[in-house]
Amino acid sequence: MSAATKTPALAAASLAPPKLELRGICKSFPGVRALNDVSFSIWPGETHMLLGENGAGKSTLMKILCGAVSADSGEILYENRPTTIASPADARRLGIAVIFQEFSLVPHLDIAHNIFLGRAPRGRLPGAIDRARLYADTRRVLDMIGFDIDPRESVHRLGVAQQQMVEIAKALSQKARILVMDEPTASLSDRESERLFAMMARLKADGVAIVYISHRMAEVFALGDRITVLRDGKRVRSLMPHEATPDELVRLMVGRTVDMTYPRRFRAPGATMLEVRGLSAASGVAGVDLTVREGEIVGLCGLVGSGRTEVARAIFGADKVTSGEVRVFGRVHPGAPDGSTRLGMALIPESRKSEGLALIRTVGDNILLASLPSLFPSGLLRVGAGRDVALQIVKRLGIVATSLQQQVGMLSGGNQQKVVIGKWLAAKARLFIFDEPTRGIDIGAKAQIFAVIDELVAAGAGVLMISSEQAEIVHVCDRAYVMRGKRIVGELGRAELSEENIVRLGMHQ
Amino acid sequence: MTALALPGRLRAPGLLLMLAVMLGGFAFATRDFTTPGNLLNILLQSSVLLLIALPMTFVILTEGLDLSIGAVLSLCSVALAQTALATGSFMAALSVALLVGGLIGALNGGLVAYLRIPPFVATLGTLGVAQSLALIVTGGQSVTGLPDSVLFVYGGSVLGVRVPILLMIAAYALMHTLLYRTRFGSYVFALGGNREALTLAGVPWRRILVMVYVLAGAWAGLAGLLMAGRLNSGHPTAGIGMEFDAIAAVALGGTSFERGNGWLMGTLLGVLTIGILRNGLNLLAVSSALQVCCIGLLVILTFTLEAFRTQTP
Numbered sequence: 001m002s003a004a005t006k007t008p009a010l011a012a013a014s015l016a017p018p019k020l021e022l023r024g025i026c027k028s029f030p031g032v033r034a035l036n037d038v039s040f041s042i043w044p045g046e047t048h049m050l051l052g053e054n055g056a057g058k059s060t061l062m063k064i065l066c067g068a069v070s071a072d073s074g075e076i077l078y079e080n081r082p083t084t085i086a087s088p089a090d091a092r093r094l095g096i097a098v099i100f101q102e103f104s105l106v107p108h109l110d111i112a113h114n115i116f117l118g119r120a121p122r123g124r125l126p127g128a129i130d131r132a133r134l135y136a137d138t139r140r141v142l143d144m145i146g147f148d149i150d151p152r153e154s155v156h157r158l159g160v161a162q163q164q165m166v167e168i169a170k171a172l173s174q175k176a177r178i179l180v181m182d183e184p185t186a187s188l189s190d191r192e193s194e195r196l197f198a199m200m201a202r203l204k205a206d207g208v209a210i211v212y213i214s215h216r217m218a219e220v221f222a223l224g225d226r227i228t229v230l231r232d233g234k235r236v237r238s239l240m241p242h243e244a245t246p247d248e249l250v251r252l253m254v255g256r257t258v259d260m261t262y263p264r265r266f267r268a269p270g271a272t273m274l275e276v277r278g279l280s281a282a283s284g285v286a287g288v289d290l291t292v293r294e295g296e297i298v299g300l301c302g303l304v305g306s307g308r309t310e311v312a313r314a315i316f317g318a319d320k321v322t323s324g325e326v327r328v329f330g331r332v333h334p335g336a337p338d339g340s341t342r343l344g345m346a347l348i349p350e351s352r353k354s355e356g357l358a359l360i361r362t363v364g365d366n367i368l369l370a371s372l373p374s375l376f377p378s379g380l381l382r383v384g385a386g387r388d389v390a391l392q393i394v395k396r397l398g399i400v401a402t403s404l405q406q407q408v409g410m411l412s413g414g415n416q417q418k419v420v421i422g423k424w425l426a427a428k429a430r431l432f433i434f435d436e437p438t439r440g441i442d443i444g445a446k447a448q449i450f451a452v453i454d455e456l457v458a459a460g461a462g463v464l465m466i467s468s469e470q471a472e473i474v475h476v477c478d479r480a481y482v483m484r485g486k487r488i489v490g491e492l493g494r495a496e497l498s499e500e501n502i503v504r505l506g507m508h509q
Numbered sequence: 510m511t512a513l514a515l516p517g518r519l520r521a522p523g524l525l526l527m528l529a530v531m532l533g534g535f536a537f538a539t540r541d542f543t544t545p546g547n548l549l550n551i552l553l554q555s556s557v558l559l560l561i562a563l564p565m566t567f568v569i570l571t572e573g574l575d576l577s578i579g580a581v582l583s584l585c586s587v588a589l590a591q592t593a594l595a596t597g598s599f600m601a602a603l604s605v606a607l608l609v610g611g612l613i614g615a616l617n618g619g620l621v622a623y624l625r626i627p628p629f630v631a632t633l634g635t636l637g638v639a640q641s642l643a644l645i646v647t648g649g650q651s652v653t654g655l656p657d658s659v660l661f662v663y664g665g666s667v668l669g670v671r672v673p674i675l676l677m678i679a680a681y682a683l684m685h686t687l688l689y690r691t692r693f694g695s696y697v698f699a700l701g702g703n704r705e706a707l708t709l710a711g712v713p714w715r716r717i718l719v720m721v722y723v724l725a726g727a728w729a730g731l732a733g734l735l736m737a738g739r740l741n742s743g744h745p746t747a748g749i750g751m752e753f754d755a756i757a758a759v760a761l762g763g764t765s766f767e768r769g770n771g772w773l774m775g776t777l778l779g780v781l782t783i784g785i786l787r788n789g790l791n792l793l794a795v796s797s798a799l800q801v802c803c804i805g806l807l808v809i810l811t812f813t814l815e816a817f818r819t820q821t822p
Contacts, residue, residue: 089711104706105703108769109695120692128692156770
């Protein structure tokens with residue numbers, strides 16, 4: 001399979017056997033086919049760039065490489081010999097080190113103990129650590145990457161960039177022959193990035209194979225010896241940098257495969273409901289301007305980590321706002337979540353399970369959760385009245401549940417999402433912020449959720465919708481704002497709204 | 510490591526302030542507080558607490574809790590007393606105490622690490638079991654008539670220094686070394702700070718977590734010996750409420766209940782703070798019921814000071 005699909009250019013370049021070869025790797029999680037027949041080879045002394053949109057399968061591939069998850073099927077060859085990576089220990093034995101974006105560091109241990117966690121040099125007494133060697137070894141690794149810091153410094157005192165350097169040092173200390181990095185420059189300054197690139201060049205000269213995930217086009221072409229594009233869990237193409245232009249890569253990433261038709265009745269928007277001017281927040285988002293009008297679905301897109309959720313939280317008053325103004329229905333937002341609720345604004349968070357729902361409570365309880373004060377101003381519950389309201393919501397949204405008494409945790413993802421929406425409908429919200437409303441929901445339920453959202457705006461609501469799936473934004477939204485690096489970098493009207501434009505704006509050029 | 514590398518940055522200014530205020534206040538308010546005999550008393554009275562507060566720090570560093578430690582202490586002290594009476598052997602008695610403590614610790618650790626029962630719940634359950642066992646095996650009575658060897662542990666001296674003081678020094682040195690100088694110690698910080706890091710490093714973290722609770726139980730066994738020596742008997746309810754003092758001492762010492770953020774020296778200071786408070790209140794003839802309230806208020810006050818310090822830039 002792999003040999004057949006390899007492009008001629010690649011085959012010619014690969015006289016030596018690959019250091020590591022994945023053949024026909026498949027991996028499914030409940031409800032998602034994360035990787036579908038992916039083949040992928042890494043040669044020593046090369047940097048292999050891995051490209052793909054959110055959800056293309058990059059992180060699953062990384063997890064398979066580091067032994068955190070096992071593939072359902074497919075073969076892994078190390079220097080042409082079949083092997084298995086069933087655990088992190090296996091990966092380490094093969095010399096594979098992975099640097100995730102979420103760091104695997106222990107905050108209240110010092111740098112040296114972190115780098116050698118589980119591998120600290122043994123002292124004379126059983127269980128003891130040879131501290132002299134520990135700190136000397138650490139010093140040597142830190143010097144290798146030119147990181148001038150006291151190895152005794154506790155990791156929780158370090159900034160993100162410094163923690164990134166510690167992660168890299170940790171990987172190097174394992175004498176890694178295959179180094180996998182997930183957007184390592186995302187949190188580094190230009191100077192720190194330059195130093196990282198210099199170090200990568202040294203490693204390559206030393207024969208180390210590097211797998212590098214990036215969203216920055218400049219890096220892809222400056223660093224990559226080979227590029228593999230993933231989309232929807234499949235490998236689209238592997239190619240050499242000179243074989244493609246940035247625009248072609250974007251097209252490969254986006255593709256035209258996703259077939260989604262969500263019925264949407266577009267109509268002229270009404271009065272402004274939400275007006276955000278120059279909003280900056282402690283979470284890092286800066287200078288955000290946006291508006292949402294009656295009857296509109298406005299998209300907020302960008303790569304994971306571009307600051308979309310932070311914008312939603314700042315607007316809602318869940319994060320501390322440092323400057324700027326949020327007006328809801330013309331009134332200045334007081335800057336606290338309960339103020340939002342009173343103004344008729346609802347935030348429907350990404351993680352329904354942790355933030356939006358009380359899973360062990362019943363459907364009825366959850367629907368009424370946000371409207372208890374308005375329904376029962378005296379504080380005494382009237383069960384009958386509550387049930388009427390909840391039943392009305394269940395009927396209106398088509399929630400499939402055995403009764404109001406069913407536990408929400410037993411419902412499907414799509415129905416859980418409807419319960420969250422119902423909760424805010426019961427509370428008479430008119431401005432909805434959805435953060436990834438369709439994550440973890442199957443295709444059929446997605447269409448239903450969008451039908452509900454469309455109905456909401458048809459009835460005069462306004463919606464701000466965050467989604468990582470560009471196709472959804474393109475199909476569903478009237479307009480969309482694109483974010484990059486915690487700022488809004490562009491607004492796309494209905495006519496310009498395409499996946500290419502979103503990706504082009506959202507990627508670092 | 511962390512703690513030692515911070516001479517310039519004071520870890521627990523709130524606690525040190527409280528300690529200074531208390532020392533000054535008691536010295537001023539009572540005649541006997543500063544006499545050498547009383548200062549020795551404070552140390553002696555703190556010895557049992559230190560032996561359980563040190564391992565409690567380990568447990569809390571793993572984002573855990575051991576509510577059973579006081580009851581286990583009681584159970585160990587009566588098991589030790591009965592074994593001492595039956596066999597007359599000090600070593601046999603000590604072994605039984607360590608074994609009983611270690612077994613209940615292993616039960617705690619197993620429940621927490623393998624069955625994923627929240628530490629609060631698991632150790633609340635074993636608290637009940639241990640307390641009940643202590644009452645059943647003694648019929649609710651003290652076990653008296655202990656051999657001199659047991660009494661020596663609290664009352665004796667070696668080279669002119671009282672044995673509990675030596676035990677405190679040895680215990681602190683041992684636990685400090687274990688936490689800051691061994692791989693096990695690093696894993697304790699990592700258990701609370703980032704378990705994923707341990708998984709990725711191939712460390713069997715569940716086994717380490719069980720060991721932390723076993724350690725706590727075994728130290729409660731040793732503390733039971735000290736308690737038996739102090740009370741001149743094995744008493745089935747001697748350890749009641751000791752978990753409160755131990756957790757309070759750890760909290761006072763600036764160990765957080767999250768993310769493996771802690772400081773063993775702080776626990777030592779916390780133990781001494783509670784010892785001083787109890788001693789001073791005794792001298793002022795404050796009832797022991799009210800003393801518990803004072804410890805509670807002290808914890809709240811210290812944390813309020815810390816909150817003000819850290820939240821106002």
